[in-house]
Amino acid sequence: MNLLQDLIGKESELRQVGSAVRGFAQSLRAPVVGACHVTCSDETERECEEAFVRLVAAGLLPALKGGRGAPFRSVNLGARYEWGAAGLVEEHFALPETEGAFKLLVLKINAHAAVRQGPHGPEYGWLRRYGSDSTCCGALKALIDGARLPAVDELAETFAAGELDRVARLRNPRIVAPEHRALLAAVVNARLQAERAIADICAARPKTPTVFLVLPCVTINRPGPDTELVVGEGEVDWIGQQPTVKYSGLGDDPASHRVRHEHGRVAVEDDQWPAL
Numbered sequence: 001m002n003l004l005q006d007l008i009g010k011e012s013e014l015r016q017v018g019s020a021v022r023g024f025a026q027s028l029r030a031p032v033v034g035a036c037h038v039t040c041s042d043e044t045e046r047e048c049e050e051a052f053v054r055l056v057a058a059g060l061l062p063a064l065k066g067g068r069g070a071p072f073r074s075v076n077l078g079a080r081y082e083w084g085a086a087g088l089v090e091e092h093f094a095l096p097e098t099e100g101a102f103k104l105l106v107l108k109i110n111a112h113a114a115v116r117q118g119p120h121g122p123e124y125g126w127l128r129r130y131g132s133d134s135t136c137c138g139a140l141k142a143l144i145d146g147a148r149l150p151a152v153d154e155l156a157e158t159f160a161a162g163e164l165d166r167v168a169r170l171r172n173p174r175i176v177a178p179e180h181r182a183l184l185a186a187v188v189n190a191r192l193q194a195e196r197a198i199a200d201i202c203a204a205r206p207k208t209p210t211v212f213l214v215l216p217c218v219t220i221n222r223p224g225p226d227t228e229l230v231v232g233e234g235e236v237d238w239i240g241q242q243p244t245v246k247y248s249g250l251g252d253d254p255a256s257h258r259v260r261h262e263h264g265r266v267a268v269e270d271d272q273w274p275a276l
Helices: 003-007 014-028 043-060 085-092 138-145 150-159 166-171 178-203
Strands: 011-013 032-040 072-076 103-118 121-124 126-129 132-135 210-221 227-230 232-238 244-249 258-262 265-269
Touching (some): 014 043, 014 227, 085 103, 085 178, 103 126, 121 178, 132 138, 138 178, 150 166, 227 265
Antiparallel strands (some): 126 132, 210 227, 210 232, 258 265
């Protein structure tokens, strides 16, 4: 089991996740490494963005400007994977040295949820922002509340994939505890966006041989340093004539997720990934 798989379902420090991604990339010894980072527009994601640049992009990606590597970025309401993004990223990093070998593309997707200490334990979905209580992630809260916005409508369509009404399950307090609703909404969102990314990757052969690492995660926005929960690890091998897909990690049904807290950190498991 690689270090990334060992982190699945467990709240970890941002540096632990970044170091594990870096270690995975270095173990493949690809002549070129590229990266794409998908995050929510919320300003709380700055820590997560900076950690990815510092720990992964800076030392692995080819220099773009000023001698520094930079990931392709997609920033939007709800950290939605935009169809076609993988093809753009792949084209950017299809450097000549990959034609007779292969490249690694890291596609990291970060949904997010804030946490605060309530009277009976951690409560997810709220933070103290600029002196007032604020929802976080606001886009996922709007989804659960039934708001109508183009981005929220797109999230609703994604959450209904496979004719499973995940939003109804998240709303049901007998299925998901209200204090965990925002966390599990973020877990489900990251997982579903990763599924969409993998489908997009498989739909078109890359210009040069490529191994894609698709990493759905949830940033946990805290009053102190943010942390991160790795939802799963997907790999798409496009070195041959057809893609080969592997995935390890949590599923996308919130009714199957189980949450517990220990020593101030959260862990999530389900029957697909009994990691606790």
